[in-house]
Amino acid sequence: MINILKNLSLISLIGICFYLGTWQIDRGQDKLSIQRDFESQINTEYSDIKQLVDKPVRYKKLYATGIFDESFFLLDNIVFKRKAGYYVISPLIIGDKVLLVNRGWVDNHSRQKYPLIETPKSMVTIKGYVKYPMQLLELSSNNITKKKPYVIQNINTKQISKILNKDIYPFIINLNEENQYAYTYIPIKNKNNHLKHYMYAGQWFLFTIIGMFFLFILNRRKNGKS
Template structure:
């Protein structure tokens, strides 16, 4: 029993080192998976923009071109969006597609928030416009703030809500469905909006950082286990009777 108790630090150290190595390897595999996802994102970004009808479901980050007429009266501001540390809104506006397939929501860009009692101003071109951007799939939130639940007529929302946007589209009398995706506009337009979107990232660096932490923990456990073993060996050797006779000379 005493021998088992003395061996526990060895067993624990080796087990923790093994667990750290396994978890580090798992994070490296996750990083490889994310690299594959990032490669897909990058390849989609290099493809030329395609015309996509409202009832299509293009891949996220795919470049898309849309032609239609703005439904400016049904635009909504998405609150709590920052740009370089400054608070503001994203302007989300429906675009009734020229091909008659339906309506697409377009995130036209960021606008600064000044006095919260006064809504910001922007300009909207009239007639048929061509908008280019990349596809985003809005998150399906299961939790919403109480302030963001209610009438679709509220001008400022906390997030994109496809259900309430569909109510607005019906009120506008637009024909066809509302697309289940959002076009994040990248094409230039003289409207006073900022379209400095962050580059898409799959999160490879995060998994590499986690892997480094697990490998570092495994290395630390091995070092501590080896140090503990060396101390035990040194003490046993030093306390052995023959060692004491040698020291006395």
């Protein structure tokens, strides 16, 4: 009975290690795809968002003209230089649609007092690159607060569309560093990010092999005794 439990435990650990290894491989492939998108777009010219026909690739350079809505969203749990803060997400109204614009990072000085965000009143033209919302860690069951300023844990375009009562582009634009409406710019770090995931995958596969070795030894001893 004890040997059966040992076998089941080892098999479970082997399965978990193998799964984590394949998961890290998938993560590495995703990061490699992101890096390739970045490299393919870095030297291209800016395109008018109104001329888009298909869904743009990540990091495609776009410019857009519109008016910022007075509402804004603070994307929570963004750490920069070991400080907690927010990304400022401002809706840019372009005709009958809305483009979510990431204006950069601001410090979270206090949970009781939100940062003062200035919103331009006149027509503006912004330039930036395309990013698609990613699922971040949620520290609360509610993704978005009910009162202004709206604090969000993830960019959920459907929720924001309901609040603004307008259709929203399925991507966001990260403002360029030199843009006059931008706050603190966090540099892009894409180069060779995939390699660490392949390294982690190698470690998990090594643990898988070690687990299989111990499983072999355990059953070999069992067969020797019998």
